[in-house]
Amino acid sequence: MKTTISQVNKFVGQEVTIGAWLANKRSSGKIAFLQLRDGTGFIQGVVVKSDVDEGVFQTAKSLSQESSMYVTGKVQEDSRSPFGFELLVTNVEVIQEAVDYPITPKEHGTEFLMDNRHLWLRSRRQHAVMKIRNEIIRATYEFFNENGFVKVDPPILTGSSPEGTTELFKTKYFEEDAFLSQSGQLYMEAAAMALGKVFSFGPTFRAEKSKTRRHLIEFWMIEPEMAFYEFEDSLKVQEEYVAHIVQSVLKNCSLELERLGRDTSKLEKITVPFPRISYDDAIKFLHEQGFEDIEWGDDFGAPHETAIADHFDKPVFITHYPTKIKPFYMQPAPDRDDVVLCADMIAPEGYGEIIGGSERIHDFELMKKQIEKHNLPLEAYNWYLDLSKYGSVPHSGFGLGLERTVAWISGVEHVRETIPFPRLLNRLYP
Incomplete structure (x- = not known):
C-alpha cells in the first residue's frame, strides 16, 4: 500500500x-x-x-x-x-543517491542559507513555517467564504497608485508607464460596489529600501472591502478574522508550533475583542514611557509600536491617526478634521503592524479635493472617482500582510523565513 x-x-x-x-x-x-x-x-x-x-x-x-x-x-x-x-x-x-548535499546538520550562516534557499526549504524548521503559512491561507479562505465574501483578483500592473508612486516599481506597458501594484485596494473598492463584500489575496510590491526584519520587497496581502460597512463594522471583522486564523493554526499545526518552540500560551489568549488605543493616547503613553522623540503628527516607528504592543497581550488597534500622515482616500472623523477613521493593528511580541485599514471617503467632492490636494493626476483616478459619483455608500476595508502575520504566529524572528523565496533589498536569487 x-x-x-x-x-x-x-x-x-x-x-x-x-x-x-x-x-x-x-x-x-x-x-x-x-x-x-x-x-x-x-x-x-x-x-x-x-x-x-x-x-x-x-x-x-x-x-x-x-x-x-x-x-x-x-x-x-x-x-x-x-x-x-x-x-x-x-x-x-x-x-x-545525493552526493555532498551542501546544507548539513551543522550551523550555517544566514547568507549561505539564503543562497541555498531552494534547498533550505527542506529543513524541519522551514517545513514547519511553510505549513503554518499554508494553514493561515486555508483559514483565510474559510473565514471569508463562510462570511459571504466574494474572491476578486485585482490587476498587478496598474497605471496609478493608492498611496502615491514614490515606492513603486516602474515599468513600461507598451507605450505607457505602468507600476507593479503596491495594493489592490482601489480596484477592490470598485468590486465591493458590485458584489457587496469582497476580498483579494495576491502579491504586492514596495520599492522601499528597507533592511529591517519586518520588510520584504515582494509580499502577499489579503485585502477585503465591504460596502455599507462603517469604521466600527470593519474593526469587528478584522479582529474576528485574526482570531480565526490564530485558532486554526493552534488546532491544525500543533506539531509545527512545537517544532519551532513557539509559546502557544501566548497565542491561546488571542480572542475577541481586541484592545484599542487612539493615536492621541498612544502619543501620551509613549511620552510616559520616555519616548521624547515622538510628537503629535509623527508616524510611529518599530520601537514605538513595540512599546505600545508590549502593554497588551493581544493585538491592539491604534485608531484615528492624523490626516496628514495617511493616504488620500481615508474618511475624516466626523468630529475632527485633523484625524481620519483608520486603524493599524499591531501584533504582540514586537512583530509590528499586521493590518492597516480605514473607512473610505464616499463623498465625491471630498474625494476629488483629496486627490488634488495630494498632487495626484486626476485623469488617472477618473475611474475611481466614478465610485463616489454613481451610487456611493459608506464602505470600509483593510489589508493584512501575510508574511508578518506568519512570522508572529510561528514565532520566527525575520520575515525572510515566512515566504518560500524572499525578495529583499539586495537579494533576487534564487
Whole structure:
C-alpha cells in the first residue's frame, strides 16, 4: 500500500510504502535510524539488521543526506515521537543517491542559507513555517467564504497608485508607464460596489529600501472591502478574522508550533475583542514611557509600536491617526478634521503592524479635493472617482500582510523565513 507520512496513522500494524528523502540518519552495528521526510511530514524509519536482508541493511547504513527512495515497512505507534508513529523498515529502494548535499546538520550562516534557499526549504524548521503559512491561507479562505465574501483578483500592473508612486516599481506597458501594484485596494473598492463584500489575496510590491526584519520587497496581502460597512463594522471583522486564523493554526499545526518552540500560551489568549488605543493616547503613553522623540503628527516607528504592543497581550488597534500622515482616500472623523477613521493593528511580541485599514471617503467632492490636494493626476483616478459619483455608500476595508502575520504566529524572528523565496533589498536569487 503506497501512502504518505501524514496518512500513516490509518495503517497501524500494516505494511506501507512511502516515497521519501533522507533528512538525517544515525546507526549502530545492528540498527539504523533513518529520519525520513516526504513533504507531508517527518517520520523515523528503523532498520534492524536481523530483520532484513544484508543488502537492505547496508544500503540503509550507506545512504547520504537527501537521497531519495521508496521505503517499505510496518507502521507502529511510538509514544516517544512527537508524531506518534514510526516505520519498521523491511525494504529500501534507492531512487537517487545525493552526493555532498551542501546544507548539513551543522550551523550555517544566514547568507549561505539564503543562497541555498531552494534547498533550505527542506529543513524541519522551514517545513514547519511553510505549513503554518499554508494553514493561515486555508483559514483565510474559510473565514471569508463562510462570511459571504466574494474572491476578486485585482490587476498587478496598474497605471496609478493608492498611496502615491514614490515606492513603486516602474515599468513600461507598451507605450505607457505602468507600476507593479503596491495594493489592490482601489480596484477592490470598485468590486465591493458590485458584489457587496469582497476580498483579494495576491502579491504586492514596495520599492522601499528597507533592511529591517519586518520588510520584504515582494509580499502577499489579503485585502477585503465591504460596502455599507462603517469604521466600527470593519474593526469587528478584522479582529474576528485574526482570531480565526490564530485558532486554526493552534488546532491544525500543533506539531509545527512545537517544532519551532513557539509559546502557544501566548497565542491561546488571542480572542475577541481586541484592545484599542487612539493615536492621541498612544502619543501620551509613549511620552510616559520616555519616548521624547515622538510628537503629535509623527508616524510611529518599530520601537514605538513595540512599546505600545508590549502593554497588551493581544493585538491592539491604534485608531484615528492624523490626516496628514495617511493616504488620500481615508474618511475624516466626523468630529475632527485633523484625524481620519483608520486603524493599524499591531501584533504582540514586537512583530509590528499586521493590518492597516480605514473607512473610505464616499463623498465625491471630498474625494476629488483629496486627490488634488495630494498632487495626484486626476485623469488617472477618473475611474475611481466614478465610485463616489454613481451610487456611493459608506464602505470600509483593510489589508493584512501575510508574511508578518506568519512570522508572529510561528514565532520566527525575520520575515525572510515566512515566504518560500524572499525578495529583499539586495537579494533576487534564487
